[in-house]
Amino acid sequence: MTASLDTVFAALGDPTRRAILSMLLEDDMAVTDVAEPFEMSLAAISKHLFILVNAGLITQEKRGRVKWCKLEPDALKQASVWMQGFGQFEPVNLDDFERFLAAELGEDANDT
């Protein structure tokens, strides 16, 4: 909603929230399912999700008892444009991304 650079970058500054975004990249998820891999309470995840909603990075839709979380990648666009003003980074390198994503999930979202 607000989606200022402040709220977007601040939201991205937390590894739990980045992991959540990565998970939602694969599919929409219910709140409980989002929380499952993490070693923290459901309430804590609920707060993280609220922060992501506030940054415009996800939306939530309640169907029945279940609240579905959906990634909204367009919210990253403004931030991406801001960053690219600092350097001509090669546009989209998905190989690099896959590696970073794997590292992120490996470090932050493991439930071992």
Place this chain on the structure above:
Amino acid sequence: MTASLDTVFAALGDPTRRAILSMLLEDDMAVTDVAEPFEMSLAAISKHLFILVNAGLITQEKRGRVKWCKLEPDALKQASVWMQGFGQFEPVNLDDFERFLAAELGEDANDT
């Protein structure tokens, strides 16, 4: 140095720090000159600069009494790659950037 996604995104989450980066885009600057436009103490700016150094977003070099601050745009690359994994944003749109930059400077770095 550390330059994890955590530290980079967290550093970018503060409008003062983003404004500093925008200023350094034009030229290297001494700490005192960086602080000048802001309505906060030099010590506060010094701390912000330390956070930016820690995130790898700037480097500092002391020559004589003066400590020069230099932008290190490459530190944004990893974060940029991460973000681009969430959407195929048009690579570099400097027009958009100029507008956001102007808005940022107008809102955050005014000393009226």
Place this chain on the structure above:
DNA sequence: CCCATCTTCAACCTTTTGGTTGAGTATGAA
């Protein structure tokens, strides 16, 4: 209706963040 499930709310706690002030260090200039 009764119960289980999904999610949030409220109160609380600890740590971090972002700021202040005053003193201290290092350097250059006269």
Place this chain on the structure above:
DNA sequence: TTCATACTCAACCAAAAGGTTGAAGATGGG
């Protein structure tokens, strides 16, 4: 030497962030 400039350090403070727990609100199922 003496003084001003450039910057950081240390102590402190208020507010925000990130977590907990227990209770409560919706909703669907039997």
